[in-house]
């Protein structure tokens with residue numbers, strides 16, 4: 001029996017037809033079938049957060065979520081954050097604060113931060129750290145990433 | 159191979175009756191399959207879009223929490239985090255924000271891990287799981303549901319639709335703490351929950367304590383005498399350490415687990431008593447208690 005299933009995914013507002021094995025994870029379908037490679041594979045084990053995407057606005061580790069289970073829901077990847085030609089304020093601030101070194105964790109960080117600010121527009125430093133606690137960064141030591149999120153919160157909700 | 163998305167409980171029960179396994183958030187099922195723990199079931203029915211499983215119904219008698227309610231909601235729900243604070247303590251410790259967003263109460267309960275963080279709180283709150291199949295519906299207490307690590311007494315065609323918890327008596331509340339080495343993406347080294355009722359004279363008139371990650375299932379501690387909060391906390395600690403049957407593994411030795419589960423039990427009784435007296439003790443107790451390395 002074939003385990004290939006046909007369905008549609010909505011990624012950053014665009015509809016994509018998908019034919020993929022039933023057990024494929026959302027991360028691999030986004031990267032290879034949809035063709036958006038901003039979402040990263042780190043541990044492939046639900047630990048590091050490099051693969052974070054939003055599903056109906058809420059954070060999900062896409063390496064450990066079935067792609068078929070995301071049909072009919074709105075998937076947001078890092079490519080969906082920028083507003084026209086403008087970077088999202090979080091993207092601008094993480095660069096300006098020096099919160100990007102190798103950049104591998106950055107897409108996941110940005111999506112966790114987006115979900116956090118949506119739920120809690122003015123988080124304390126502790127709340128930012130909890131909000132990003134599913135995202136590992138091997139380079140920055142986190143302080144500048146936290147600062148970028150707090151700066152964004154202050155800009156959006158002065 | 160099949161994958162269906164159920165939108166009603168009936169659709170899910172039909173699928174289970176023909177051999178499908180439910181997937182809610184997939185944070186145990188899919189992650190476990192990726193670890194090679196067990197292959198992904200051939201026939202799956204997604205239950206995360208069934209609105210009947212998302213309800214939190216409160217009456218004077220108690221609360222009914224749909225099996226599909228996620229940990230983020232349980233952590234922040236105003237009634238749950240006040241009247242059933244120990245349960246919110248448990249949910250607030252699960253994984254990371256994304257794990258709490260996808261992971262459901264029903265998935266946690268039916269995964270039946272001895273390290274599950276909602277387990278001890280549900281046990282001390284006297285919770286019951288409502289299991290439903292095409293054959294009918296029944297309610298099972300936690301002690302009868304969990305039969306071993308990853309094992310439970312529900313039949314393959316039974317869906318957990320809700321968790322029922324009676325409203326605690328006045329001057330009662332609960333708390334759950336776990337020993338962890340860091341503050342997120344952690345598994346309980348050991349944990350303990352307590353539910354406490356405080357009499358008018360300030361003494362403890364009822365206490366229940368349950369333990370996490372020190373036996374093949376969540377276990378309830380027996381034979382804790384009543385008395386002042388300090389006396390009951392000390393008795394709970396001694397009984398917890400004595401009744402625990404921990405193993406040694408990469409995370410801790412059995413000796414260390416036996417000792418620290420007593421410490422968790424004592425602190426859980428103390429925190430539950432403070433809450434029962436109306437003192438604000440924020441959810442999760444772990445964070446206020448400074449357990450886990452600084453984030």
Ligand SMILES: Cc1cc2nc3c(=O)[nH]c(=O)nc-3n(C[C@H](O)[C@H](O)[C@H](O)COP(=O)(O)OP(=O)(O)OC[C@H]3O[C@@H](n4cnc5c(N)ncnc54)[C@H](O)[C@@H]3O)c2cc1C
Pocket residue numbers: 046047179180181182183184185186187188189205225226251252253254257260261262263264265266267268269273274275276316317318319343344345346
């Ligand atoms: C990174 C990470 C960290 C984690 N940290 C913790 C932690 O700190 N504490 C903790 O307790 N857990 C933790 N977990 C485990 C997991 O997130 C929780 O147990 C979660 O509640 C599972 O819910 P789910 O909806 O994702 O379950 P699923 O994976 O969808 O299902 C789990 C099992 O239950 C069955 N099932 C699900 N719903 C029902 C139902 N309604 N009726 C009958 N059977 C059902 C499924 O068939 C499956 O066998 C962690 C997981 C990950 C990936």
Ligand code: FES
Pocket residue numbers: 040041042043044045046047048049050051052061062063064
């Ligand atoms: S790649 Fe998904 S959590 Fe690491």
Ligand code: FES
Pocket residue numbers: 099100101102103104105106136137138139140
């Ligand atoms: S910038 Fe390199 S991992 Fe975060």
